[in-house]
Amino acid sequence: MAKKSHPITAEETPRKRQELGLFLFIVVLLFPILAVAIVGSYGFSVWIYQMFAGPPGPPL
Numbered sequence: 001m002a003k004k005s006h007p008i009t010a011e012e013t014p015r016k017r018q019e020l021g022l023f024l025f026i027v028v029l030l031f032p033i034l035a036v037a038i039v040g041s042y043g044f045s046v047w048i049y050q051m052f053a054g055p056p057g058p059p060l
Contacts, residue, residue, distance in 0.1 A: 050056070
């Protein structure tokens with residue numbers, strides 16, 4: 001038996017708009033900020049490690 005589709009009610013339209021706004025916030029702001037923060041913190045931790053352990057390469 002086919003599932004009946006119901007018309008979009010007045011209550012669902014603001015929710016769809018809210019979901020679209022949240023999606024755009026996540027894609028445009030949150031993911032790029034998280035990517036820069038993760039890569040930056042990894043680079044910072046490697047830099048701090050090399051301050052104590054010395055640069056990579058064969059020992060002199």
